[in-house]
Structure formats: structure tokens, C-alpha cells
Amino acid sequence: MxxxxxxxxxxxxxxxxxxxxxxxxxxxxxxxxxxxxxxxxxxxxxxxxxxxxxxxxxxxxxxxxxxxxxxxxxxxxxxxxxxxxxxxxxxxxxxxxxxxxxxxxxxxxxxxxxxxxxxxxxxxxxxxxxxxxxxxxxxxxxxxxxxxxxxxxxxxxxxxxxxxxxxxxxxxxxxxxTYTLPERQVANGVVDTFVHVIEQYLTFPVNAPLQDRLAESILLTLVEEGPKALQNPLDYDTRATLMWAATLALNTLLSRGVPTDWTTHQIGHELTALHGIDHARTLAIFLPAVLKHQKKAKFKKLAQYGRRVWGLAQDDENQVVDQAIAKTIEFFKSLHVPVCLADVNLTPADVRQISASHQQRGSTLGEHGTIGPDEIAEIILLAA
Amino acid sequence: MxxxxxxxxxxxxxxxxxxxxxxxxxxxxxxxxxxxxxxxxxxxxxxxxxxxxxxxxxxxxxxxxxxxxxxxxxxxxxxxxxxxxxxxxxxxxxxxxxxxxxxxxxxxxxxxxxxxxxxxxxxxxxxxxxxxxxxxxxxxxxxxxxxxxxxxxxxxxxxxxxxxxxxxxxxxxxxxxTYTLPERQVANGVVDTFVHVIEQYLTFPVNAPLQDRLAESILLTLVEEGPKALQNPLDYDTRATLMWAATLALNTLLSRGVPTDWTTHQIGHELTALHGIDHARTLAIFLPAVLKHQKKAKFKKLAQYGRRVWGLAQDDENQVVDQAIAKTIEFFKSLHVPVCLADVNLTPADVRQISASHQQRGSTLGEHGTIGPDEIAEIILLAA
CATH class of the missing domain: 3.40.50.1970 (Rossmann fold)
Incomplete structure (x- = not known):
């Protein structure tokens, strides 16, 4: 820690x-x-x-x-x-x-x-x-x-x-x-909260088991309660739980003593700036691609995420990791948000500038600082 | 909530x-x-x-x-x-x-x-x-x-x-x-933290699933990390995790929006006042008795606790609840703390005054306010 x-x-x-x-x-x-x-x-x-x-x-x-x-x-x-x-x-x-x-x-x-x-x-x-x-x-x-x-x-x-x-x-x-929010904004809020937690959790282990468990507790809650808010918009307790979850997901508690990523957010922000896509939707589009691209670097935490949040029980760790990413995509789909660029009628060529602007700034992303313009271009292809 | x-x-x-x-x-x-x-x-x-x-x-x-x-x-x-x-x-x-x-x-x-x-x-x-x-x-x-x-x-x-x-x-x-603490104080600290969480969690459900998950995340961590601190006292990350867990267990976060109990603490404080028993040890002595006595009132949460914290998978809810209490006692024993009055060479008669003093004050305990002097006397017998 x-x-x-x-x-x-x-x-x-x-x-x-x-x-x-x-x-x-x-x-x-x-x-x-x-x-x-x-x-x-x-x-x-x-x-x-x-x-x-x-x-x-x-x-x-x-x-x-x-x-x-x-x-x-x-x-x-x-x-x-x-x-x-x-x-x-x-x-x-x-x-x-x-x-x-x-x-x-x-x-x-x-x-x-x-x-x-x-x-x-x-x-x-x-x-x-x-x-x-x-x-x-x-x-x-x-x-x-x-x-x-x-x-x-x-x-x-x-x-x-x-x-x-x-x-x-x-x-x-x-x-x-929050009762009168359009369904789209409710779903966006759940996705935004979910990805906030993921960016502080799916990194590399630093032997901080309590921080892991706290992050998982919010993820498990979102998986259970998120879809309920769409099905039963006037359920007070569901609304209250999602509201409290959103606060605790990014009130600086979860990231204490552990590395954080924020690659998905940084790439997502540029998609919003370029094409006006809702913030949460950019996260749903890029998170699966980032996880696929960073599978090796995040392997241990991805396996833990698969077992603890998605209840995956296969012996083969590789299967657990692939399934964990698939389950994440399924969850986003259940909230009716786009999960790839095609879902918002864009192609990788349309967002080429994201990689180019990082080239220009010389910035690198991720918990290891290893995601540069080339890796961003690869992630964009994976998000096609 | x-x-x-x-x-x-x-x-x-x-x-x-x-x-x-x-x-x-x-x-x-x-x-x-x-x-x-x-x-x-x-x-x-x-x-x-x-x-x-x-x-x-x-x-x-x-x-x-x-x-x-x-x-x-x-x-x-x-x-x-x-x-x-x-x-x-x-x-x-x-x-x-x-x-x-x-x-x-x-x-x-x-x-x-x-x-x-x-x-x-x-x-x-x-x-x-x-x-x-x-x-x-x-x-x-x-x-x-x-x-x-x-x-x-x-x-x-x-x-x-x-x-x-x-x-x-x-x-x-x-x-x-904390490296130089005697083993007894390390164990006491784990028990104290554990019971702080339990008193804010094992009550009755008010449809606050996030608060439940947060409490469970600390309990799961203590179950895994507590014994490690006794086995390997110089493991920094274990010490760090227990220290952060103790803070988060009682920094007022867990109890937001939910009922709390504190029966075990209130009875325990009197055992310390009467016989000088370490605070945490009084909790280990009385918590199992309180849970047995309040089994019906706390049934739903006890079953959830058994399944989520102790991984119990029996179909029979009653068995899950009994096993959850048994597992709690086992956990305390693994930390070498007393789990009943006999373990500290006392009998129910020796602590009769606890019930009597509540009689005098007319106070009632518990999340339902239903634990009066008679119930305290019964709990003391269960803690024999």
C-alpha cells in the first residue's frame, strides 16, 4: 500500500x-x-x-x-x-x-x-x-x-x-x-459511476485488499441496482443507493494508497470534445477496448474482478479475464448505452485526431504511463 | 434507506x-x-x-x-x-x-x-x-x-x-x-474493529444494499488479514490494512442511512467497568450471546452475513444463520481471545449487576430498543 x-x-x-x-x-x-x-x-x-x-x-x-x-x-x-x-x-x-x-x-x-x-x-x-x-x-x-x-x-x-x-x-x-431524469441520463450516471470505480481498481495489485474490497462493494451494488432504476424509476431506495454510490465512487476514498488509471476517461474526454458524445457513453465505448488492450498488464486484477464481481468460477484464469470483459460489455448493453464506435456511427478514422493530439502533447496515459499515441491508436481500433 | x-x-x-x-x-x-x-x-x-x-x-x-x-x-x-x-x-x-x-x-x-x-x-x-x-x-x-x-x-x-x-x-x-504491539493488543484491535462493523450491519434490512456491501468488505478483509498480523507481525501491508480498516469501521461512514445496534458494546462496557476485562475481549464474550439471543430479530441479515462473509452455501437458512454465529466464534478463537465468561473465569452470577444497573436506569438497548434488564440477564446466561 x-x-x-x-x-x-x-x-x-x-x-x-x-x-x-x-x-x-x-x-x-x-x-x-x-x-x-x-x-x-x-x-x-x-x-x-x-x-x-x-x-x-x-x-x-x-x-x-x-x-x-x-x-x-x-x-x-x-x-x-x-x-x-x-x-x-x-x-x-x-x-x-x-x-x-x-x-x-x-x-x-x-x-x-x-x-x-x-x-x-x-x-x-x-x-x-x-x-x-x-x-x-x-x-x-x-x-x-x-x-x-x-x-x-x-x-x-x-x-x-x-x-x-x-x-x-x-x-x-x-x-x-432524480425521479424526473430521462432514462438516458440515469443509465449514463450508472455507467459513469461504474467506470470511476474501475479506473481506481483495475490497475496492478499493491497489496491493498481493503481498497479492493471497497471498490468491489460499489461495483456489485451497481450491477444489482443499476438496471432496477431503469425498470422501476420511482423506487426511492434504488435511487438513493445509486446517488450515494456515485458520491462514494469519486469522493477520493477509493484511490487512497493505490495506483489509478484514468486512460478511459482521458480518451473519452477527447471523443466528447470532438464529436459531442455524452461523457458516460464515451466511457462505455472505450473501457472494453482499454481492458482488452491492457489485458496482460491488468491480468491479475481482471481475474479478481471476474471472480468477485461477476462470480466467475472457471479454473482457467484466462477464460475468467475474457469473460469478465464480456460481462462488462453485457452490463453496459443492459443499460442501453453504446459499447463501440460503430454504435454511435463513427469509425476509427473519425477519431484519429485523439491519437494525433497525444502525439503533439507527448503525453502518456495509464497506471504505468505506457499508453502513448501508438497504443491509443490500437485502442481506438479495438473500439471500432 | x-x-x-x-x-x-x-x-x-x-x-x-x-x-x-x-x-x-x-x-x-x-x-x-x-x-x-x-x-x-x-x-x-x-x-x-x-x-x-x-x-x-x-x-x-x-x-x-x-x-x-x-x-x-x-x-x-x-x-x-x-x-x-x-x-x-x-x-x-x-x-x-x-x-x-x-x-x-x-x-x-x-x-x-x-x-x-x-x-x-x-x-x-x-x-x-x-x-x-x-x-x-x-x-x-x-x-x-x-x-x-x-x-x-x-x-x-x-x-x-x-x-x-x-x-x-x-x-x-x-x-x-504498530510493529511493537503485544500480540494481545493486535488481536484486540482486530476484534474491536470487527464488532464495530457488526454493530452497524447486523440489524434489520432497510434496503440499503451499498451500506451492507461496504460493511461486508471490511469484515471480509478482517477475516483474511487479521490472523496474518499474528502470524507475520512485521508484514507492513497487513498492518496498514488493519489500521485503515479500523479507521473506516468507525469514522461514521458505515452507519449513514441505516439502523445501528451497540448492545454488545453497552453490555461490554459494563463488564470492563466491573471486572477490568479488556474492551475488545468483552465484545468477543458478548457478541455471540447477543446474536444467539437476537437470532429471530436479526435473521435476515445474519443469513446474508453467513453467505457473503463466511461463504456458507447451505439451502437451509436456519443452518446458515447458526453456522454464521459458529464461524464468528471460531474467528475470535483463532485470534486467541475469550469467547465466553468462563474463558475469563467469571460466571453469570459474577456479572449480575449489569442487568441490575439497567433495571435501575430503565434503559433499553438494541436497534429495536427491546433489550431490557430481563433480556440482558438472558444474554448473560447465553454468554456463560
């Missing part, structure tokens, strides 16, 4: 009716920027619950944040924060709104030249405005971690930044807010 | 050589009270590592804190804190030293009459001195929770208090500090 530090200051407020807690979480003298996305919160009652809880507060709204939030959209909000002397950012929506809010909170207090610098150059922040969230789409784990992903259309970039100053102060997780 | 809040502000610093981090965790201008127990830290090098890290700091020592820390011992330290204007309490040792330190931190700023009041009457604190710890014995989880247990010999009381103000600011967990 590796050395690590673990510090997660976010307060989780979880359950039915908890949006009303906002009035206790935010002192009355704060001037709040309420950020949101396409406006579904104004149709499903979430906005009304928020405004009722904040009826004593001064609230300014900033809506229209898109999925894969854009730098220019965030910078418009930064101007409002500065002009209006905003004290606190309240994100109401899913991971995209929250990621944008984290960027806005950081950019508002950034003292360097262009705020994009702290993303592109991974510069540390000195401070950020405090923020909190009402989460309506369990998937990204952003509600309880220091990460955000921001896109910049003009350069084709989709980049992550990580800084402890953007941990939300609190996250309100009311599973009932 | 029940509604819940989850907020754990403790920063964990985990791994080999991390005691040196103290100099970065504590600013130089703090006047520190270093609390410790019987003095083993002065023999095993831990004290030297701490003092090297704090060579720029003003440190006053307070040693001699006993296992099951006593109120009068803590109150002596409170006087020192006040006379010396101590700013920060640094606990170096196991759960007893840390629990005492939490009490000292709270009592030092208590504005009521007698500090024992906030324990006995469960009064909320307004404040506590900040504290941190270097943990040398993984067991109680106190390093990352708001709980402490304090004893008062003159009244025969051993009582818990819980308050968010006594979460440690940081906890340094260096598994190498």
Missing part, C-alpha cells in the same frame, strides 16, 4: 426533503449566485424548493450552463460574480453545472492573467469563493471532490483541474430530485 | 514515516500538550520521532493515561491546560489516550458546573480545544470520529460522549508504529 493523505471536508446532507436545509446551511447575509443548466429544475419543482428555502436570501440566477460546460459560459458568470459582489455560489443541477461553478468560484479570485491558465497549466489556487450544491444527477462525484472538467470549444480542449479550494462546503443529495 | 448527514473533517495522514509531517500540521506558535499512556512510546521510538518533528514547538507532556481512561486522570490534565494556556492537544498512543484527550479538550472549555455533566447528561458542547493524534494502536476508530468513552471508578460508570467539536483535526497513522 502506498502512503496517502485523505481529507474530505464536504458536508453531505442526504435524503427526502433535504433541500429545505439550505436555509440552515447558508447564513442570511450571503449574496448568492444560483447556477443551473438547461432549466429542468424550473419544471421538476427543484427550483421552487430552493427558492422557498432561500426566501430570506439575496439570490441572483445564472442559468444556461451546458453539458460539458464551456469556458466562455463560465467567464460570463465570473463577470457577474465580480460586478454583483457575490459571496457564495450555489450549484443546482448535475455535475456539469457543479464543475462550471467550481471553475467560476476559482476564476473569480484568480489573480493571474487568464483563468484558463490554472486549468491548462495545473497551477495551484490561492483561494476560491465558497460553494455548495443541490445535486440532481448522480454521476460525476463532483459533489464531494476537488475536481472539475471544463471545455473550450475554440481550441477543442476538455481538461480537468483539481484543487482543494473547490471542495463544495456542502452537498444536498435528495434522491427524489 | 434513512435520511442522514455525513461530515468528517479529520485529515488522515497515512503511511511510513508520516510522523515527521507534524511540523507541517502544527504551526510553530502553538503551545502543545502531548498526552500519552503507559510510556511504550518512549521505548519504541515514536516519542523520539514526535519530538524531532516538534523541535521548534513548545511542548508540555502529560503521561500515564490508563486504558479505560479515568475522569480524575483527565481532570488533572485539564488543570494543566488551564494553568499553562495550552493551545492544542496532541494525543500520542491508542484509543484510550485519544478518548481522554477529547475529554480534556472539551472539559478545558466547558462553562458549566462539573465537566462530568456533559458526559452523563449528553449535553452539547459549545467548543473544545483543537486536537490531533499520532495513533499507535488501530482499534477504536477514535482517530476520525467525534466519540470518546470515559470511566469513573468511584461510581462504576463507563460512558460514551459524542460531539462534533472533538473530531481530531488530523490523525497520523503510521502502520510501522
Amino acid at each position: 502506498y502512503n496517502f493523505t485523505y481529507h474530505n471536508p464536504t458536508k453531505i446532507v442526504f435524503g427526502k426533503g433535504t433541500i429545505a436545509e439550505l436555509k440552515n446551511l447558508l447564513s442570511n447575509d450571503l449574496k448568492i449566485l444560483l447556477t443551473y443548466g438547461g432549466g429542468s429544475i424550473k419544471k421538476n419543482g427543484v427550483y421552487d424548493q430552493v427558492m422557498t428555502a432561500l426566501k430570506e436570501h439575496k439570490v441572483i440566477e445564472y442559468g444556461g450552463i451546458e453539458p460539458n460546460p464551456q469556458y466562455r459560459t463560465c467567464m460570463q458568470a465570473v463577470r457577474i460574480v465580480k460586478n454583483e459582489n457575490i459571496d457564495f455560489i450555489l450549484s443546482v443541477g448535475g455535475g456539469s453545472v457543479l464543475d462550471a461553478s467550481k471553475f467560476i468560484a476559482a476564476a473569480a479570485l484568480w489573480r493571474g492573467d487568464e483563468p484558463w491558465d490554472f486549468v491548462r497549466k495545473s497551477l495551484p489556487l490561492e483561494a476560491a469563493l465558497p460553494l455548495g450544491c443541490v445535486l440532481t444527477l448522480p454521476a460525476t462525484g463532483s459533489e464531494s471532490n476537488p475536481n472539475a472538467v471544463i471545455s473550450r470549444e475554440e481550441t477543442g480542449e476538455k481538461l480537468a483541474f483539481i484543487d482543494k479550494h473547490v471542495f463544495p462546503q456542502f452537498a444536498i443529495l435528495d434522491p427524489e430530485t | 434513512y435520511n442522514f448527514t455525513y461530515h468528517n473533517p479529520t485529515k488522515i495522514v497515512f503511511g511510513k514515516g508520516t510522523i515527521a509531517e507534524l511540523k507541517n500540521l502544527l504551526s510553530n506558535d502553538l503551545k502543545i500538550l502531548l498526552t500519552y499512556g503507559g510510556g511504550s512510546i518512549k521505548k519504541n521510538g515514536v516519542y523520539d520521532q514526535v519530538m524531532t518533528a516538534l523541535k521548534e514547538h513548545k511542548v508540555i507532556e502529560y503521561g500515564g493515561i490508563e486504558p479505560n481512561p479515568q475522569y480524575r486522570t483527565c481532570m488533572q490534565a485539564v488543570r494543566i491546560v488551564k494553568n499553562e494556556n495550552i493551545d492544542f492537544i496532541l494525543s500520542v498512543g491508542g484509543g484510550s489516550v485519544l478518548d481522554a484527550s477529547k475529554f480534556i479538550a472539551a472539559a478545558a472549555l466547558w462553562r458549566g458546573d462539573e465537566p462530568w455533566d456533559f458526559v452523563r447528561k449528553s449535553l452539547p458542547l459549545e467548543a473544545a480545544l483543537p486536537l490531533g493524534c499520532v495513533l499507535t494502536l488501530p482499534a477504536t476508530g477514535s482517530e476520525s470520529n467525534p466519540n470518546a468513552v470515559i470511566s469513573r471508578e468511584e461510581t462504576g460508570e463507563k460512558l460514551a460522549f459524542i460531539d462534533k467539536h472533538v473530531f481530531p483535526q488530523f490523525a497520523i497513522l503510521d502502520p510501522e508504529t
Whole structure:
């Protein structure tokens, strides 16, 4: 096991009716920027619950944040924060709104030249405005971690930044807010959560059996509960379990003391930047290809995954590993997400640029740092 | 699943050589009270590592804190804190030293009459001195929770208090500090951790499958890794896994959204208060009896526990449940701890007072609140 530090200051407020807690979480003298996305919160009652809880507060709204939030959209909000002397950012929506809010909170207090610098150059922040969230789409784990992903259309970039100053102060997780999500987003959330766990688990063993077991506990739960959410959308406990699973999958707990991969995410982000494919769907498309390509390097963990998560009992380890990858694909198919490029009407030639851009940057991916442009090209072929 | 809040502000610093981090965790201008127990830290090098890290700091020592820390011992330290204007309490040792330190931190700023009041009457604190710890014995989880247990010999009381103000600011967990523990304390730590998980898991189902899986992941790890620590005391990864397991078992995560029991702990605390039996050993003595007595109420979870943790595959659920309890006893025996009163040379008559004191207080125990004095008397007979 590796050395690590673990510090997660976010307060989780979880359950039915908890949006009303906002009035206790935010002192009355704060001037709040309420950020949101396409406006579904104004149709499903979430906005009304928020405004009722904040009826004593001064609230300014900033809506229209898109999925894969854009730098220019965030910078418009930064101007409002500065002009209006905003004290606190309240994100109401899913991971995209929250990621944008984290960027806005950081950019508002950034003292360097262009705020994009702290993303592109991974510069540390000195401070950020405090923020909190009402989460309506369990998937990204952003509600309880220091990460955000921001896109910049003009350069084709989709980049992550990580800084402890953007941990939300609190996250309100009311599973009932997820009842009105389209099936596609529910499935995406399950896949996103699943792949978050996989990227922290299917690496190489460092003799950290507890971390393995914790990861497997979330994977087993997703395999059992994910399909239920599609079959019975109004089952509260299933919604609650998926929401809590999404938080625990990426609240920095699972990766403590172990190596992590993130190849699937990095390649997936570029597919989103190039062709606008939903984030989770890019993961379902590339994960099977990454696992096939890295079968040898990940063999021991893949076998463990096959036995413990998929209950495979064959004596032949090689069969267990192949079956484990096949079961993963089957699971994604049961959630009606694409599992290869053809499923989204693309060919390897259409996404050639992913490999080329890594060539240009000279970056390598994976827990061993051995996946370069050539290997990415091979993975893309395996994902055909 | 029940509604819940989850907020754990403790920063964990985990791994080999991390005691040196103290100099970065504590600013130089703090006047520190270093609390410790019987003095083993002065023999095993831990004290030297701490003092090297704090060579720029003003440190006053307070040693001699006993296992099951006593109120009068803590109150002596409170006087020192006040006379010396101590700013920060640094606990170096196991759960007893840390629990005492939490009490000292709270009592030092208590504005009521007698500090024992906030324990006995469960009064909320307004404040506590900040504290941190270097943990040398993984067991109680106190390093990352708001709980402490304090004893008062003159009244025969051993009582818990819980308050968010006594979460440690940081906890340094260096598994190498546990190499020199006597086998008895290593075994006690595994049992304590195991029963912490059981008390949050073996209750009644509330359709919270993720919480179940998380609990099972820690139990499975303890079953596999616990005996290894006795067989191969210098295996770093085993020590590290047990240390991290002890923290996660009682850092308030497992109990979010589910009912908890604590019957075994409550009866066990009284056995310690009456006869000085090690805390973990009281748990090993009473848990099997509690499970036998509550077999019907806990039937569904006991069967799940048998299948998932012990791999029992019989068709007959009743056999699975009985076998699960038998396996638990076997596991405790493999760690060389007593599993009944006879193993510590006591009879049910010797501990009759436990039932009588509950009669007097009118308290009931268990997740259903149905375990009163008569049931406690029955459990004591089952633990003969």
C-alpha cells in the first residue's frame, strides 16, 4: 500500500426533503449566485424548493450552463460574480453545472492573467469563493471532490483541474430530485459511476485488499441496482443507493494508497470534445477496448474482478479475464448505452485526431504511463 | 434507506514515516500538550520521532493515561491546560489516550458546573480545544470520529460522549508504529474493529444494499488479514490494512442511512467497568450471546452475513444463520481471545449487576430498543 493523505471536508446532507436545509446551511447575509443548466429544475419543482428555502436570501440566477460546460459560459458568470459582489455560489443541477461553478468560484479570485491558465497549466489556487450544491444527477462525484472538467470549444480542449479550494462546503443529495431524469441520463450516471470505480481498481495489485474490497462493494451494488432504476424509476431506495454510490465512487476514498488509471476517461474526454458524445457513453465505448488492450498488464486484477464481481468460477484464469470483459460489455448493453464506435456511427478514422493530439502533447496515459499515441491508436481500433 | 448527514473533517495522514509531517500540521506558535499512556512510546521510538518533528514547538507532556481512561486522570490534565494556556492537544498512543484527550479538550472549555455533566447528561458542547493524534494502536476508530468513552471508578460508570467539536483535526497513522504491539493488543484491535462493523450491519434490512456491501468488505478483509498480523507481525501491508480498516469501521461512514445496534458494546462496557476485562475481549464474550439471543430479530441479515462473509452455501437458512454465529466464534478463537465468561473465569452470577444497573436506569438497548434488564440477564446466561 502506498502512503496517502485523505481529507474530505464536504458536508453531505442526504435524503427526502433535504433541500429545505439550505436555509440552515447558508447564513442570511450571503449574496448568492444560483447556477443551473438547461432549466429542468424550473419544471421538476427543484427550483421552487430552493427558492422557498432561500426566501430570506439575496439570490441572483445564472442559468444556461451546458453539458460539458464551456469556458466562455463560465467567464460570463465570473463577470457577474465580480460586478454583483457575490459571496457564495450555489450549484443546482448535475455535475456539469457543479464543475462550471467550481471553475467560476476559482476564476473569480484568480489573480493571474487568464483563468484558463490554472486549468491548462495545473497551477495551484490561492483561494476560491465558497460553494455548495443541490445535486440532481448522480454521476460525476463532483459533489464531494476537488475536481472539475471544463471545455473550450475554440481550441477543442476538455481538461480537468483539481484543487482543494473547490471542495463544495456542502452537498444536498435528495434522491427524489432524480425521479424526473430521462432514462438516458440515469443509465449514463450508472455507467459513469461504474467506470470511476474501475479506473481506481483495475490497475496492478499493491497489496491493498481493503481498497479492493471497497471498490468491489460499489461495483456489485451497481450491477444489482443499476438496471432496477431503469425498470422501476420511482423506487426511492434504488435511487438513493445509486446517488450515494456515485458520491462514494469519486469522493477520493477509493484511490487512497493505490495506483489509478484514468486512460478511459482521458480518451473519452477527447471523443466528447470532438464529436459531442455524452461523457458516460464515451466511457462505455472505450473501457472494453482499454481492458482488452491492457489485458496482460491488468491480468491479475481482471481475474479478481471476474471472480468477485461477476462470480466467475472457471479454473482457467484466462477464460475468467475474457469473460469478465464480456460481462462488462453485457452490463453496459443492459443499460442501453453504446459499447463501440460503430454504435454511435463513427469509425476509427473519425477519431484519429485523439491519437494525433497525444502525439503533439507527448503525453502518456495509464497506471504505468505506457499508453502513448501508438497504443491509443490500437485502442481506438479495438473500439471500432 | 434513512435520511442522514455525513461530515468528517479529520485529515488522515497515512503511511511510513508520516510522523515527521507534524511540523507541517502544527504551526510553530502553538503551545502543545502531548498526552500519552503507559510510556511504550518512549521505548519504541515514536516519542523520539514526535519530538524531532516538534523541535521548534513548545511542548508540555502529560503521561500515564490508563486504558479505560479515568475522569480524575483527565481532570488533572485539564488543570494543566488551564494553568499553562495550552493551545492544542496532541494525543500520542491508542484509543484510550485519544478518548481522554477529547475529554480534556472539551472539559478545558466547558462553562458549566462539573465537566462530568456533559458526559452523563449528553449535553452539547459549545467548543473544545483543537486536537490531533499520532495513533499507535488501530482499534477504536477514535482517530476520525467525534466519540470518546470515559470511566469513573468511584461510581462504576463507563460512558460514551459524542460531539462534533472533538473530531481530531488530523490523525497520523503510521502502520510501522504498530510493529511493537503485544500480540494481545493486535488481536484486540482486530476484534474491536470487527464488532464495530457488526454493530452497524447486523440489524434489520432497510434496503440499503451499498451500506451492507461496504460493511461486508471490511469484515471480509478482517477475516483474511487479521490472523496474518499474528502470524507475520512485521508484514507492513497487513498492518496498514488493519489500521485503515479500523479507521473506516468507525469514522461514521458505515452507519449513514441505516439502523445501528451497540448492545454488545453497552453490555461490554459494563463488564470492563466491573471486572477490568479488556474492551475488545468483552465484545468477543458478548457478541455471540447477543446474536444467539437476537437470532429471530436479526435473521435476515445474519443469513446474508453467513453467505457473503463466511461463504456458507447451505439451502437451509436456519443452518446458515447458526453456522454464521459458529464461524464468528471460531474467528475470535483463532485470534486467541475469550469467547465466553468462563474463558475469563467469571460466571453469570459474577456479572449480575449489569442487568441490575439497567433495571435501575430503565434503559433499553438494541436497534429495536427491546433489550431490557430481563433480556440482558438472558444474554448473560447465553454468554456463560
